[in-house]
Amino acid sequence: MDGDGDGQSRWCLSQVKGAVDDDVAEADIISAVEFNHSGELLATGDRGGRIVIFQQEQESKNLPQCHAEYNVYSTFQSHEPEFDYLKSLEIEEKINKIRWLPQKNAAHFLLSTNDKTIKLWKISERDKRPEGYNLKEEDGRYRHPSSLTTLRVPVFQPMDLMVEASPRRVYANAHTYHINSISVNSDNETYLSADDLRVNLWHLDFTDRSFNIVDIKPANMEELTEVITASEFHPLQCNTFVYGSSKGSVRLCDMRASALCDQHSKLFEEPEDPSTRSFFSEIISSISDVKFSHSGRYMMTRDYLTLKIWDLHMESRPVEIYQVHGYLRSKLCSLYENDCIFDKFECCWGGDDSEVMTGSYNNFFRMFDRDAQRDATLEASWESGSPGLPLKTWRVCAGSRRKRNEIGVDCLDFSRKILYTSWHPQDNIVALATVNNLYIFQEKLN
């Protein structure tokens, strides 16, 4: 069930960002990708703790067949490596997640997190500066008092656009374990952060306190069987959030029920199929990402081999299951050996919730059209054809390839993987990260 009939999709490569070297520095590996709420800005985070924000240019009237390009808007160092002296542990500067706040004024705000600390960044533009001070020259030197004979009011003069990023809040020391998720609440005042065993609720204005709302740490750590792997607030109901676990279940919690939401309101769990049980069943059932639909009616979970769409009204089983790369089911042992089985893939919804997307190996990504019940495998590569040309769809076959745009399972490159993806909130533009490159694909407009 792969691809359209004619092997062409309606997606085309728009841009590629990043160096084309074969030798990739560890620090340059992208670890987070996120569009803001308008889609005008696209943020990426990397393992070196840096954030690069791209801005979409104003729509060009000359090129109606494609959306405007994204260009670098701001680059800043969000997190630095730290050392926890008490525990003798190094804290990586790698950016785990970026989440934008809805825009309230001219400035843009985003939350970025590494393993231990969340930061609120303000990104603002400066295109004027005051000139005509009485006591100082333009270069900052103080004027000699005897040369002061007149008094004037400084005026704002235009200057070259400068984009400044400044840390407004640092939310630290609230997580014993590694932070895997942050999610801004629809109330625009609070947000949650989740680590392996706890979920904390913060108010954006207060950095010295957070409320623990979920705690699954057992009294005896030897009895630990499950960790939290992903968490998100409901897009519309500010009292509702979900968290996914390493056992493949998702719990929905209502903060009105109690202060500590250890008792879930709903448990979304699909009974395991005993016929597919193997040594690796636990690992591949671990939820790597959970995302609500824009409507708030559905929720999508990603585990190692599948994408599942759940109706929030039905806990017993998902309403839709999509095989991302089912051909890997027989390769789990090798994937365990090379650690790929632990890869955590993200997933995302299209703007109108009719399509969903997730990444795979060999720089493939998978598009699923829920309405048409069709899926496509596309490739993110420099050779994806010229910008503007529709991408060809691929097919992975068990044996050796027979046709063009087919590839055998054993030829897949597992070092080239697409873990991080983001979909523009309104338009059909997707951004995804290969190891160190950012790819932007657009739907062909006609």
Place this chain on the structure above:
Amino acid sequence: MDVEAKRIMALSISKLYSLRTQRGGLRLHRSLLLSMTMRAARDIYHTAQQLRDAEEEQVVPCAPEEPMEITKDSPQTPNEVEMKPQEPKDTLVEDKENLCATERHSRKRRGKTALEPDFLPLKKARMDTDEEKQHLQSEVLRTNNGNSCRQAETLTAFTTNRAIGAC
């Protein structure tokens, strides 16, 4: 089936071991998954061993050999297992078989610690930062009862970490 189980078990142990040296501290999720996989493989392997041993003679346990395995580098550990399948692993299995159920679940699981070196997470990830110090202390206590060379290893590892911290 048990050959694969043993391979996965050895693989899991070496992965758990290499987790300790990874930047960023022990990953709880990863160690949990590795421990679970290792345990599942070990259970299959032991079940197969039990069936096999029911037909074979008893092997005399030789405990002093175990610490030598632990002091070797991690890449060698799976090789060791592969090359000498009948020796230490069998004795460890025997040791485990002879433990009564209550002892097996006690904190002083000597049979198990021999299988998995002290400084590895035993069963599930136990690297709780609050309890880590207690855990290390209790490891030291346990090795007091056992082998002195293991104690030295643990203490050395602990001290080295502190030294780095002080810099």
